[in-house]
Each structure stands twice: as C-alpha cells, then as structure tokens.
Amino acid sequence: MRIPCPYCGERDAHEFATLGDATLTRPDPAAADADAQFHDYVYLRDNPAGAHEEWWYHANGCRQWLRVARDTRTHAISGAVAARATEQASGEPA
Amino acid sequence: MRYSVFSLLANALNGQKGWVPAWREAAPKPAYDVIIVGGGGHGLATAYYLAKVHGIRNVAVLEKGVIGSGNAGRNTTIIRSNYLLPGNEPFYEWSMKLWEGLEQELNYNAMVSQRGILNLFHSDAQRDAYARRGNAMRLAGVDSALLDKAQVRAMYPFLDFDNARFPIQGGLLQARAGTARHDAVVWGYARAADRLGVDIVQNCEVTGFIREGDAIVGVETTRGPVRAGKVGVAVAGSSSRVAAMAGLRLPIESHVLQAFVSEGLKPLVDGVITFGAGHFYISQSDKGGLVFGGDIDGYNSYAQRGNLPVIEDVCEGGMALMPRIGRLRLLRHWGGIMDMSMDGSPIIDRTPVPGLYLNAGWCYGGFKATPASGWCFAHLLAKGAPHETAGAFRLDRFRTGHLIDEKGVGAQPNLH
Numbered sequence: 001m002r003i004p005c006p007y008c009g010e011r012d013a014h015e016f017a018t019l020g021d022a023t024l025t026r027p028d029p030a031a032a033d034a035d036a037q038f039h040d041y042v043y044l045r046d047n048p049a050g051a052h053e054e055w056w057y058h059a060n061g062c063r064q065w066l067r068v069a070r071d072t073r074t075h076a077i078s079g080a081v082a083a084r085a086t087e088q089a090s091g092e093p094a
Numbered sequence: 095m096r097y098s099v100f101s102l103l104a105n106a107l108n109g110q111k112g113w114v115p116a117w118r119e120a121a122p123k124p125a126y127d128v129i130i131v132g133g134g135g136h137g138l139a140t141a142y143y144l145a146k147v148h149g150i151r152n153v154a155v156l157e158k159g160v161i162g163s164g165n166a167g168r169n170t171t172i173i174r175s176n177y178l179l180p181g182n183e184p185f186y187e188w189s190m191k192l193w194e195g196l197e198q199e200l201n202y203n204a205m206v207s208q209r210g211i212l213n214l215f216h217s218d219a220q221r222d223a224y225a226r227r228g229n230a231m232r233l234a235g236v237d238s239a240l241l242d243k244a245q246v247r248a249m250y251p252f253l254d255f256d257n258a259r260f261p262i263q264g265g266l267l268q269a270r271a272g273t274a275r276h277d278a279v280v281w282g283y284a285r286a287a288d289r290l291g292v293d294i295v296q297n298c299e300v301t302g303f304i305r306e307g308d309a310i311v312g313v314e315t316t317r318g319p320v321r322a323g324k325v326g327v328a329v330a331g332s333s334s335r336v337a338a339m340a341g342l343r344l345p346i347e348s349h350v351l352q353a354f355v356s357e358g359l360k361p362l363v364d365g366v367i368t369f370g371a372g373h374f375y376i377s378q379s380d381k382g383g384l385v386f387g388g389d390i391d392g393y394n395s396y397a398q399r400g401n402l403p404v405i406e407d408v409c410e411g412g413m414a415l416m417p418r419i420g421r422l423r424l425l426r427h428w429g430g431i432m433d434m435s436m437d438g439s440p441i442i443d444r445t446p447v448p449g450l451y452l453n454a455g456w457c458y459g460g461f462k463a464t465p466a467s468g469w470c471f472a473h474l475l476a477k478g479a480p481h482e483t484a485g486a487f488r489l490d491r492f493r494t495g496h497l498i499d500e501k502g503v504g505a506q507p508n509l510h
Contacts, residue, residue: 001401014403018393018507020347036493043345043436043492045505047334049396072348072394075401 001070004080007062019055021045022067022086049073055083097201116281117288122295122320126154128475129313129322131300131336132329133157134166135276136453136460138283138294139468140328140475142200145290147469148476153292154322155284156315158299162280165331168398168430169461170353170385172366172377174211174271175236178227181486181498182439183234188483189466190236190270196465202282205275205380211366212241212249212267214415216260220370224266231268239267250367253416260371260414271366273377279464302339309448310340326451326475328467331431332396333454340447344454345436345492347505350395351387351458352404354427356419358382367415373510374411383425386412390432390458392507399429432458434505439498442470442480443489451475452489457504 001013023046027037052072057065065083070076095101095114105112128144130137133155144150155161173193175186197204215221221240228238242264247255255262284294295317304312304319312321329336337344359382368375376386388408391400405427413420435441435455440463445452453471456463470484480487486498503509 013401020394020505020507039493040343044343045334045345045347046338046343047347047394049332049335049348052394054394070393072396075395075397 001075001077003056003066003068003077005058005061005064005066006080006082007064008058011058011061013056015058015060016056016066017059019057022053022055051078056080097203116285117294120154120293120295122154122156122298122315122317123293124319125312125321126293127152127323129153129320129325130155131313131325131327132164133161133284133294133296134164134328134330135162135280135283135464136330136456136467136471137326137328138280138287139464140326140453140471141292141294141468142283142287142290143469143472144476145287145292148472150476151291153287154320155287155292155294156298156300156313156320157294157296158316160296161284161294162277165430165432165460166276166280166464168353168428169276170375170377170387171273171276171379171461172211172271172375173206173274173462174268174366175462176211176213176227176231176238176266176268176271177500178230179498179500180234182500183231183236185466185470185483185487186463187234187236188469189463192465192469193274194270196274196279196282200282200286202278202285203275204278204282206272207274207380208270208272209365209377210267210269211271211368212246212265213368214246214253214262214265214370216263216371218263221263228266237268237270239269241265241267249365250363252418253367254414257414265370273366273379276461283468300336300339303450310450324449324451324475326453326471328453328471330433330454330456330460333433333452337445337452337454340445340450342445342447344452346455347394347434348396349390349392349432349434349505350397350400350429351390351432352400352408352427352429353385353387354405354408355379355425356384356386356422357425359384359422369411369415372407372411372414374408374415376412376415384419384422389510390434391429392510395429396431397429398431432456433460436492436504436506437497437499438501438504440467440487441489442467442474442484442487444474444478445489
C-alpha cells in the first residue's frame with residue numbers, strides 16, 4: 001500500500017502507523033449516559049467491508065496524522081487529508 | 095460407510111469403486127429447528143454436537159462458498175491449551191481433550207499429532223511470566239514443564255541460543271499440544287454431522303434475517319428463505335457483516351493475518367516452537383514444508399491478502415530464532431480474515447436479538463478451539479445457557495468490565 005501524504009507525496013505504508021476507524025467521535029464525559037456512550041466509542045465498530053475512513057500517522061516522515069480513505073476489500077486508497085484539516089469535533093485524532 | 099482397515103482392503107480389491115461421497119449435497123428445506131450460518135470448522139462442529147450430544151438433528155449448516163474455504167483452510171493448524179486466565183484455560187483444555195479423542199469420535203483421520211509446543215523465553219522477567227503460566231495450567235489440571243536452556247538445547251540444538259539481543263534462556267513446554275490436519279477436521283465434522291441427518295448446504299449465502307416482531311425466525315439466502323427456531327452465527331472474519339444485517343454492532347474489527355509455508359524439507363522441526371522476543375512460530379507439516387506465521391498486518395481488511403512489511407517482519411523473527419532457515423525459499427503465503435475482538439478473547443453468547451446466537455471474535459486462535467467451540471455453542475443453542483467452560487465468553491463483558499485480557503491486546507494496532 002502507498003499512502004498519498006498531503007505533505008510528503010505518495011509514500012510506502014511501511015512509513016506509517018495506523019490507528020483504525022476515524023469516524024468515531026469521543027463522547028462528552030459530562031453527558032448523563034456517558035458510560036454507555038464511552039462503551040460504544042471504545043469497543044464497538046462498524047467494521048465495514050468496503051469504504052473505510054481511518055487514522056494513519058506518518059511516523060517516519062512528516063509526523064502528521066492523516067485521515068485516509070481506504071477500501072478494506074481491496075486495500076485501494078482513494079485519498080488522504082491532514083487530520084487537522086478535518087472537522088472532528090474533538091479537534092484531534094482519538 | 096464406516097472407514098476401517100476392512101473398508102480399505104475391500105476397496106483395494108474392487109478397484110476403489112466402493113467409496114461414496116463423505117456427505118450429501120443438500121438443498122435447503124423450508125424450515126429447520128436450528129440453522130448454523132457458516133460452514134467452517136466451528137459451524138460444522140456445532141452442528142455435529144447438536145445432533146450427537148443434544149439429539150437436535152433437524153439442523154442446517156449454510157455456507158456461502160464451499161465448506162472449509164475460509165479460515166478453517168487458512169490457519170497454521172496448531173492445537174494447544176497453554177492459557178493463563180481462568181476464563182480461558184478450562185475451555186481450551188476441554189478442546190484439547192476433544193482433540194485427543196476426535197478421530198475415534200468422528201471415524202475420520204484428522205492427523206492429530208501431539209508433538210508438543212515450546213514457548214521460548216529470553217529474559218528473567220519472561221521466565222517468571224512463563225513459570226506463572228505453567229503453574230496456572232497445572233492448577234487447571236493441564237500438563238506443563240518449564241525447561242532450562244540445556245533442556246531446550248537437547249530438543250532443538252539448531253536454535254540461536256547465543257543471539258546477541260535475545261539469547262534463549264529456556265522454554266515452557268506443553269507436550270500434549272501439537273498440530274492437526276485442518277481440512278480433515280472440516281471434512282470429518284461434515285461427514286459425521288451429515289451421517290446424523292444434518293443438512294450441509296454449500297453455495298448458499300445468507301443475505302438477511304427474517305424477523306417476526308423483535309425475534310429472528312429464519313434467514314434470507316441466495317437459495318431462498320429458510321425458517322428456523324434458532325439461528326447460530328459462526329462466521330469469524332465476517333461476523334460484523336452478518337451482525338449488521340440484524341442491526342447489531344460488535345466489539346470486533348476484521349484484520350488480515352498472513353501465514354507462510356516453505357519448500358519441502360526432510361524432517362527438521364518435530365514440534366511447534368514459538369519465539370518469545372517477537373511474534374513468530376513455526377512447525378513442520380507432514381509433507382515437509384515449514385509452516386510459520388506472526389502478527390496481523392494491523393489495519394482493517396477483508397481482502398484475504400496482506401502486505402510485504404509484515405512478511406519481512408515475520409521472516410526477521412524466524413532468522414533471529416533459527417538462522418539456518420535463511421536460504422529456504424517460500425513456497426506460498428496467504429492471508430485470512432481475523433475477527434479481532436477488543437480484548438483478544440472470543441464470544442460465545444446470546445445476542446440482544448431473540449433467536450440469534452453468536453460465535454465470534456476468535457482473533458488468530460480459532461483453529462485449536464474448533465471442537466470445544468462447537469461443543470459449547472451447541473450447548474448454548476440447545477439449553478439456552480452457556481456451557482460451564484465458556485461462561486466467560488460473554489458479548490456484554492465489555493459493558494460490564496469482565497474483559498478476558500489474556501494477552502492484553504485485541505484489534506488495537508498500536509498494542510501489537
């Protein structure tokens with residue numbers, strides 16, 4: 001797999017570390033049902049066969065977190081954007 | 095037909111004309127008492143024990159391809175029960191006991207070979223951890239022996255004992271562990287279940303569930319709807335996809351695990367050896383190929399193939415353990431899709447949906463569990479309560495905090 005890093009260009013996946021599903025949003029710890037929400041956030045996954053949004057960290061490169069769109073059936077990567085450019089409510093990856 | 099030396103002789107004399115197919119090519123009936131989704135080792139074993147132990151013979155196993163074409167045909171065939179935690183060890187030991195009697199039980203040669211598994215340790219801390227594991231095994235009535243360096247050297251003199259970084263200090267041996275022929279396990283269970291009346295329906299993909307109110311009362315398939323009193327799902331690798339049809343999200347990610355076999359050699363490794371300083375394990379098949387593997391690739395995948403960095407990592411582990419394999423050529427490598435549960439332990443439980451039962455989350459250790467998984471899932475389906483050895487494998491343990499952190503890692507890639 002080669003990941004198109006927005007800073008470094010297309011680089012081998014060997015240079016990256018992965019952290020999985022990027023669609024999860026950290027719940028509000030002050031919410032009344034925070035226990036249940038954190039259970040879902042920490043443990044449950046959609047785990048789709050097909051398009052998957054996920055976090056990759058360019059550890060041996062620019063050391064930026066990326067949000068990568070990849071197909072879990074073919075490993076084809078359709079794009080990568082800098083995590084800080086995405087509109088995650090939490091503001092930072094997981 | 096019962097296999098024996100007499101059936102072998104009779105067919106040798108009549109030109110091998112007397113053999114019949116090992117199981118019927120069944121078409122799905124409109125309804126069954128129990129449907130098992132997934133014709134791998136676990137699903138077929140479940141159907142067999144439902145029929146044999148619980149007398150429930152109106153059972154169908156629905157398989158989307160041909161039986162044994164998923165992870166049952168992609169593993170590295172190791173059987174063992176060298177676990178630490180009380181939630182795990184009795185279950186895997188029950189599996190080991192079932193392996194020991196499996197061939198007589200099924201009247202099928204599954205080539206169960208108790209050649210022993212040796213887990214090497216490379217530091218004082220690791221020796222302490224393995225001593226603790228060995229003691230926990232003995233408390234559960236399982237054989238274990240802590241070997242020092244000289245004893246390991248007597249067994250495998252070719253290992254790199256004086257490796258500068260990871261010198262071998264000894265190992266934990268379970269002599270009753272070993273290997274089994276993975277395809278024969280599938281075929282043996284299929285044949286034995288079929289003889290008890292179970293319908294094994296191949297090329298029949300489940301595409302949805304039939305519901306009445308909240309409850310699931312059957313499945314939609316590519317060969318038409320099939321109704322059932324209970325539906326058991328044993329589709330490790332694709333559990334999330336099937337559960338999603340029932341509106342469930344599971345504590346599981348699907349990851350790819352690669353395995354390898356070398357060109358054939360004369361007998362070299364007569365047991366199973368695991369490297370303690372990395373993730374690498376190796377055994378030798380009866381055909382002569384060295385069968386080995388290591389870690390998952392680490393990213394979500396349904397592709398049944400992996401990437402080169404992990405191949406390199408596994409081979410580096412092999413070279414650190416036994417440098418003499420460096421000039422061997424790889425014959426094949428392949429990938430299978432692992433149900434990586436969040437604590438690294440399996441799930442055999444009811445689901446919140448009435449009528450739907452789940453057998454999932456086997457991570458990269460499902461093959462050794464095949465007999466007990468089938469036994470315990472059949473028990474759950476027949477009695478509605480978990481078997482005594484599988485009571486910890488609850489689906490809701492992540493909510494209640496009763497995790498089984500045997501290794502402390504599940505799907506989380508940065509923990510591997």
